[in-house]
Amino acid sequence: MKSLRLTVEHTAETIHPVHRFVCESDAVERELLLQGNTTDDPETFLFYVEGDCEAYEAVLDGVPALAEYDITPADGDGFFLYVREASADTDRAIFEAFQRETVVVVPPVAFLPDQTMRLTVIGHGDQLQASLGALPDELAVRIDYVGEYAGEPGRSLTDRQREAVAAAHELGYYEVPREAGLVAVAAALDCGEGTASRLLRRAEARLVAEALEGRHVGPERSLDG
Missing domain, CATH: 1.10.10 (Arc Repressor Mutant, subunit A)
Incomplete structure (x- = not known):
């Protein structure tokens, strides 16, 4: 089974308001999407975030598309975010690009302070290629790795x-x-x-x-x- 590691770069117009906050503020160190249900509207997601919870929540409160959210503290400076949201057109197009019979997105999906999201997907080569072709044209997409799937980087360390x-x-x-x-x-x-x-x-x-x-x-x- 073929595996791809991808970097997808948003523009100022396509980036989500919370991801923009991650890019512009030092309050958040990590934002990871752990799981999501994108078959219904609003869609449902579970994130893990490390950083200033109050600052992060203030941004959430300013996003009109959010139907509801719930924050649960984790160890250290981390917390889990359960959120339901009506996705923007670009986000919906990204989700739909990977909704193919043999394609699996391997969590987590990382949202980074350089306006990029990084993810790993596995599946049949032809359907992975179709997924790449279906991503919105305004997004810059880089293929960082193609090969057999054997876990995420760092898997071999003791x-x-x-x-x-x-x-x-x-x-x-x-x-x-x-x-x-x-x-x-x-x-x-x-x-x-x-x-x-x-x-x-x-x-x-x-x-x-x-x-x-x-x-x-x-x-x-x-x-x-």
């Missing part, structure tokens, strides 16, 4: 490797210029520098190998690229 990469990222180890070194990462992991270095190198090697699996197609809406 728990300890994932912990090491998360600690390094949080400390600024991967920033340019680097904000923290191996000493800080090792301290966060409660291990020696050599151990921290091995964990990061092995995790990075696996992530690079995953990134290079399959075929990276580029900006054209075609699986033949």
